[in-house]
Amino acid sequence: MSAAAHVPPSDPAERVVNGPTPKHAQLREILRRLVERELPPGSPIPSERELAQLYGVSRLTVRSAIGKLVEEGLLARVRGKGTFTAARRMELQVYLMSFTDDMRRRGLTPTTEVISTSTEVPPVTSAHALGLAEGVPAHRLVRLRRADGVPLAVERGWYHAGRTPGLLDLDLTRSLYAQLADAFSLRPDRAYQTVWAESADRETARLLGMRTGSPLLVFRRVSSSGGEPVEDMTSWYRGDHYQVTMQLDRNTPGSGDQPHNGGIR
Template sequence: MNPQHNGGGGQVVPDVAAGKVVEGPTPKHAQLREILRRLIEGELAPGTAIPSERELAGQYDVSRLTVRSAIGKLVEEGLLTRARGKGTFTAARRMELQLYLMSFTADMRRRGLVPTTEVLATAQEVPPPATASALGLAGGQRAYRLSRLRRADGVPLAVERGWYHPGLLPGLLETDLTQSLYEQIAKQYDIRFDHARQTAWAEAADRETARLLGIRAGDPLLVFRRISTTRGEPAEDITSWYRGDRYQVSMQLDPTLPADNGGMP
């Protein structure tokens, strides 16, 4: 198929759908990147090996430098992943991380995945000042600290490090912490979190978090700090580190001013 002409001034526009890289104003590496993107998003299953640089260069009649540039951009975007000594593979699809008050366990089950939880550490100790303030604790008052690794279908997805109000949730650390914590709290204490305020940011993985999640130190993470309340009383201050290669955030935006007190959608 020949390259197309736009209706404005006759500029040559490559027809990416044709699967060919052509001469024109659009750089060849950009053309090849879009061709590969269509293949990845439309035809190739996650974990599929793509052809080698040499094979792609021959197939699309471009230099290996052009192929390397196109693949590098797709790796940066999270569509491809490199495995040393093995090749380049299509990455696992990112899951939509929508901002609503739901447990990890319930969210994974909703997606048809099997959630599992590994308890990393528990303690009852004095929290940092920011957490003590968030939970309404007096200076020097202890709280429950809980760290857990969350998996779905055996794949590590998130590390959670949370603090819990001992007055509202006495004996929490004695419950089965490998199950949904929200379900345990509802069952043991007849408490359901009815409101939360959540803050999100991006962060590079430190060595310990990277080790737990099976990624490299410095890889991108999505981080969420959530302070949850029940009947107006703060009970949970939890920070979660999600793998940036497995998640993307989805939000619905309306043309209205936010409420004065903020809140979580």
């Protein structure tokens, strides 16, 4: 498209015209079609100046259209380099698998950075989830997870100290579930997970290389091994890199009419 940046579009559907639909909205849909149908992930799009000349609009209109597509995760701005089509979102599967194993299954190289560790009294909700009495400490672990060098998730978790003595002395850059199995013979085999969306706070945005307020998918998982709770972990995933797909089936007869997901496998 850049080679023809100064040639007006011949297709009327690809023109920006005066009318009831704002020009920035028209341009946004034109760019959306370009991204979704023609440009592979990581492709640069023309500059604001080129787009303004090509479609006969102001640079403010171009900036507004691009900004909306950045918010939707279709485009990504790279400081000093320009605007590019974003990587396609990965499916975030709803089953019990470590981040390390999941990334390797996708053919990506996972790495982990330990941000902080401590042993302290957890919040009441985490103490309850782990089956701890009031005032009993737990291990606190915050890690940044990357795939092929790209920061994808921040994990902040609490771990039952009585079942994982010495956890914080282990190599926590490795798969945590592998560590639990090797050091404590704990193999999480059941979990309850809650999913919601929220905007990135300043610290989470900094760790993930995003703007404050960017969309995140948040997962809180309480995992058990042999019926005993071990982990209460919340993970903040980049909304521009992930989407969640779940299979929904009706319950068996007599168990109610509400659909349910396939659960954790």
